[in-house]
Amino acid sequence: MKKFELTTESIFVDGRKLYRIRAVKDFGDVKKGDLGGFVETEDNLSQTDDAWVYGEAMVYGKAMVCGKAEVCGEAEVYGEAMVYGKAMVYGEAMVYGKARVYGEAMVYGEARVCGEARVCGEAEVCGEAEVCGNARICESNDYATVTGFGSQLRTTTFFRQK
Numbered sequence: 001m002k003k004f005e006l007t008t009e010s011i012f013v014d015g016r017k018l019y020r021i022r023a024v025k026d027f028g029d030v031k032k033g034d035l036g037g038f039v040e041t042e043d044n045l046s047q048t049d050d051a052w053v054y055g056e057a058m059v060y061g062k063a064m065v066c067g068k069a070e071v072c073g074e075a076e077v078y079g080e081a082m083v084y085g086k087a088m089v090y091g092e093a094m095v096y097g098k099a100r101v102y103g104e105a106m107v108y109g110e111a112r113v114c115g116e117a118r119v120c121g122e123a124e125v126c127g128e129a130e131v132c133g134n135a136r137i138c139e140s141n142d143y144a145t146v147t148g149f150g151s152q153l154r155t156t157t158f159f160r161q162k
Contacts (some may be wrong), residue, residue, distance in 0.1 A: 002047045003027050004036065013076075016040050016060050021053060025078075028052065028068065051084070063096075073108075081113075085120075095140065103138075 005020040006071035011017040011161045012059040018038035023030045025049045027082055028050035037057035039045050042145075045052070045060040046066035054072040065071055069083045077083055081095045095101055099113045103120040107113055119125050121138040131137055 001025060002042075003030075004042075004045065004047065004055075005034070005038070006042065011038055011058075013038075013060060015056055018058055018060055021045065022054075046154075057090075067102075075108075086121075099131075 003023060003025055004021045005024050007022050018040050020038055020040045021036040022099055023032055023034045023036065025032050030052050030089045031115060037053035039053060039111055040060035040162040044065065048068055049140060050068045051065045053065060054070060054071055057071040057075045058066055058070060060113060061076045061080065063077045063079060063081045064108060065077060065083045065088050067084040067086065069085060069087045073092065075089045075093045077089060078097045079096040079098065081091050081097060081099045083095060083101045086104045087101045088106045089095055089101060093107045093109060093111045095107060095113045097114040098116045101113060101119045104122045107119060107125045109126040110128050113119055113125060115129045115132045115134065115162055119131060119134045119137045123137045124129055125137060151154055
């Protein structure tokens with residue numbers, strides 16, 4: 001059984017028509033009838049788990065949100081990006097290109113994760129940080145680690161210490 005449906009409420013973003021979603025059953029912290037954010041197609045959000053798009057957040061293109069992931073606020077996930085596991089993308093953050101955010105990672109504020117970058121584990125990317133190219137940010141022990149070859153990383157604040 002599906003967990004959400006597309007409503008008739010829509011917006012246009014970059015020439016694409018996105019539809020607000022509505023839960024058709026209870027799951028996670030979402031109740032039947034709750035309105036969510038916007039998706040371009042049902043393929044942007046898994047129908048089989050607890051992932052959800054909240055508020056005014058948008059997921060479009062070939063992007064996918066699944067697992068127990070959450071996209072909230074005015075965040076955008078697009079292109080071929082994926083947000084999964086227990087990851088969260090919120091605020092005005094953007095995840096796009098072929099980027100991946102997973103594990104228990106969080107991307108928020110005005111942060112950008114793009115290209116083929118990966119943010120995973122318990123890492124946090126926030127503020128006005130940009131993680132691009134082939135950069136990898138994965139939490140290990142007490143600190144997040146940044147690795148990558150030919151990658152770009154611009155940051156004001158980008159990860160937390162435990």
